[in-house]
Amino acid sequence: MPGTVITVTSGKGGVGKTTVTANVGAALAMLGHSVVVIDADIGLRNLDLVMGLENRIVYDIVDVVEGRCRLRQALVRDKHVAELHLLPAAQTRDKTAVSPRQMAEVCDALRPHFDYILVDSPAGIEQGFQNAIAGADRVIVVTTPEVSAVHDADRIIGLLEAAERGPIHLVLNRIKLDMVRRGDMLTVDDVLHILAVELIGIIPEDEQIIVTTNRGTPIALNPNSATGRAFHDIARRVRGEHVPMTSLRDRGFLERLFGFMRSS
Amino acid sequence: MDFLRRLLGREPSSREVAKERLQFVLIYDRTGLSPGVLDTLREEIVAVLSRHIDIDRDGIDLSVTQEGRQTKLIANIPLRSRRP
Ligand SMILES: Nc1ncnc2c1ncn2[C@@H]1O[C@H](COP(=O)(O)OP(=O)(O)OP(=O)(O)O)[C@@H](O)[C@H]1O
Numbered sequence A: 001m002p003g004t005v006i007t008v009t010s011g012k013g014g015v016g017k018t019t020v021t022a023n024v025g026a027a028l029a030m031l032g033h034s035v036v037v038i039d040a041d042i043g044l045r046n047l048d049l050v051m052g053l054e055n056r057i058v059y060d061i062v063d064v065v066e067g068r069c070r071l072r073q074a075l076v077r078d079k080h081v082a083e084l085h086l087l088p089a090a091q092t093r094d095k096t097a098v099s100p101r102q103m104a105e106v107c108d109a110l111r112p113h114f115d116y117i118l119v120d121s122p123a124g125i126e127q128g129f130q131n132a133i134a135g136a137d138r139v140i141v142v143t144t145p146e147v148s149a150v151h152d153a154d155r156i157i158g159l160l161e162a163a164e165r166g167p168i169h170l171v172l173n174r175i176k177l178d179m180v181r182r183g184d185m186l187t188v189d190d191v192l193h194i195l196a197v198e199l200i201g202i203i204p205e206d207e208q209i210i211v212t213t214n215r216g217t218p219i220a221l222n223p224n225s226a227t228g229r230a231f232h233d234i235a236r237r238v239r240g241e242h243v244p245m246t247s248l249r250d251r252g253f254l255e256r257l258f259g260f261m262r263s264s
Numbered sequence B: 001m002d003f004l005r006r007l008l009g010r011e012p013s014s015r016e017v018a019k020e021r022l023q024f025v026l027i028y029d030r031t032g033l034s035p036g037v038l039d040t041l042r043e044e045i046v047a048v049l050s051r052h053i054d055i056d057r058d059g060i061d062l063s064v065t066q067e068g069r070q071t072k073l074i075a076n077i078p079l080r081s082r083r084p
């Protein structure tokens, strides 16, 4: 069966696309799937750093499309998880170095060899975004529960619908329970009501994400932490398992998270 | 957010304000429908309908709602009953 191409995008920058790509990619590979993560953020490459693979890069995606190497040669093997690979972005070029058609061709060339191909999109709605979605079979939109991030997520969802790209799933990142409790943060329900797309995961605000990113060892490598488990739950939902949102952590947490609106 | 304050009878939380503002701005983003356009629509609908039927102008309610990702314009137009 050919692999599935899943693009991770957001509209607004800095909401967690690269973090989600690295961690869901690692979790899928830990579940036994063969996975490639593609850094489509040409000129601002980061996925290699987040995964701790920056000093293993020989070739990048621009070398591939310009014919300086074969696709296989550009793939970097992960050092933690077998069956996880990275196709790095070029750092010294810009988004126009790859066209949407070339990106779709790269995805097509990878599909026969891997179960999942995850594409980390750059922020924005310009060519970098068009490249990132060119080969997508599915799209994960990442947002935080803040007005500007949700606003931009809505724009991206509109563009994806117009381009007939989907299904679209939502990851809600950086939820802070104490702020939700105080009535100072949009709840999961609020964001779902506004964006009206299907939820595939909730990631709490967790400083361990910064610590693990500092080390280049994604938090999903430790599925015993609540946040690591949240990424594994997303991976399991990606592959079609039904994982209730409540298995994330204690039931009280999510009931409060979801229920706030109904009670007020 | 005076509207929220009146509705709730208290100071709205920042979460409530955020939700209200987002819903408001997204209606415009998604459809191009602004409060000004809504007022114009109301006037023109009244003018057209009045030519044919007797409507209760004060009872007219023109509102925008969201159903999934579909935005709907809902017009509620009470008709006056005919005098005997
Ligand atoms: N749940 C979280 N808790 C705490 N920190 C987080 C969380 N998610 C992401 N971060 C941090 O936020 C920053 C931005 O994350 P990331 O680089 O994944 O975003 P991005 O959407 O890829 O950004 P860009 O648009 O620049 O590509 C990083 O420093 C990351 O470690």
Ligand SMILES: [Mg+2]
Pocket: A017, A018, A019, A041, A046, A120, A121, A122
């Ligand atoms: Mg990024």
